Amino acid sequence: MGRVFNFSAGPAMMPLPVLKEIQKELLDYKGSGMSVMEMSHRSKVFQQIADEAEADLRELMGIPDNYKVLFIQGGATLEFSMIPINLCKNGVFDYIVTGAWSKKAMTEAKKFGRVNVIASSEDRNYSYIPDCSDLPVDDDADYVYICENETIHGTTYQKLPNTKGKILVADQSSMFLSKPCNVSDYGLIYAGVQKNVGPAGLAIVIIREDLIKTDLPENVPIYLRYSTHSENGSMYNTPNCWAIYCCGKVFKYLKSIGGLEAMAKLNKEKAQVLYDFLDQSKMFNGTVDKEFRSLMNVPFVTASAESDAEVVAATKAAGFDNLKGHKSVGGLRASIYNAMPIEGVRALVDFLKKYEEEHGNV
Numbered sequence: 001m002g003r004v005f006n007f008s009a010g011p012a013m014m015p016l017p018v019l020k021e022i023q024k025e026l027l028d029y030k031g032s033g034m035s036v037m038e039m040s041h042r043s044k045v046f047q048q049i050a051d052e053a054e055a056d057l058r059e060l061m062g063i064p065d066n067y068k069v070l071f072i073q074g075g076a077t078l079e080f081s082m083i084p085i086n087l088c089k090n091g092v093f094d095y096i097v098t099g100a101w102s103k104k105a106m107t108e109a110k111k112f113g114r115v116n117v118i119a120s121s122e123d124r125n126y127s128y129i130p131d132c133s134d135l136p137v138d139d140d141a142d143y144v145y146i147c148e149n150e151t152i153h154g155t156t157y158q159k160l161p162n163t164k165g166k167i168l169v170a171d172q173s174s175m176f177l178s179k180p181c182n183v184s185d186y187g188l189i190y191a192g193v194q195k196n197v198g199p200a201g202l203a204i205v206i207i208r209e210d211l212i213k214t215d216l217p218e219n220v221p222i223y224l225r226y227s228t229h230s231e232n233g234s235m236y237n238t239p240n241c242w243a244i245y246c247c248g249k250v251f252k253y254l255k256s257i258g259g260l261e262a263m264a265k266l267n268k269e270k271a272q273v274l275y276d277f278l279d280q281s282k283m284f285n286g287t288v289d290k291e292f293r294s295l296m297n298v299p300f301v302t303a304s305a306e307s308d309a310e311v312v313a314a315t316k317a318a319g320f321d322n323l324k325g326h327k328s329v330g331g332l333r334a335s336i337y338n339a340m341p342i343e344g345v346r347a348l349v350d351f352l353k354k355y356e357e358e359h360g361n362v
């Protein structure tokens, strides 16, 4: 069997040229006589891999010098607690809850302080982004938190919230590097890399230097302090060398295709193909208010759970994998991250069109 079009929400597809390069270097990385998997993280050759990965990411996103880039294990989920632990000054945290991931992060933050939910779209099963232009931001809030692209519900912000001068913290896991980003709008950006970049098990944290506290309470574990990771170049202990290496390859690949502007253009074209189809289809309907549709995760439904399941089975048989929607939304979900080629989306739309012609009226 050849490679399928994998519409998984994560871990997800990686660019084929990157996989091929990794394959070529698998047994003997650039004459080192060993695989990156076998290499000491203290070796010169690995240090260069890590340094280049950071430099390329900085270039891609235009990360200002007063921001640190940290590679931390534990995925995006560990950041749900590291953020309130590390950014705590007054112990007041404002959350905008637009779906399952921001809700999880908010729930975790409650363990470390007083949490205000200053906006929510739960009333319509998170199918939109609330108006965030004039929110009741707490005077004492240590930060305002958003999940910028809700992976499960398929919503994204068109405009960042007005935080009224408070620090903005964003979970960008499912949209990281999908478009240009003005890093200085944020105090902290983080992403689990397995959605839009590389293999699972690594989170990238981009944090403004002055937010890295060194006077946290003594009982905060050493590993949960951003200062530990920052002071040790993300190598306090053995990092996820393999994921850093693979992500570095993806950064170089993105640079080679023209950077984030070019990527964003392609992502828009790709998503348009699918949304145009959904907008004219009688059988398949998108679940998100048009204005807030994600370019990365596209949930859609048919008239019944039964026919949803039939479509999922048919797509799988035709070589389109992982289109089953998350149980909280139901239906189908096509995750079309950076590495999904436009041909994959066109092929899926052709398949769904044909399916509708054959089954649409039953």
Ligand SMILES: *Cc1c(COP(=O)(O)O)cnc(C)c1O
Pocket: 010, 074, 075, 076, 077, 078, 101, 147, 149, 150, 151, 171, 172, 173, 174, 192, 193, 195, 201
């Ligand atoms: C997948 C995902 C997470 C959780 O990522 P892990 O690395 O599995 O912890 C958090 N936030 C968003 C937006 C996600 O898509």
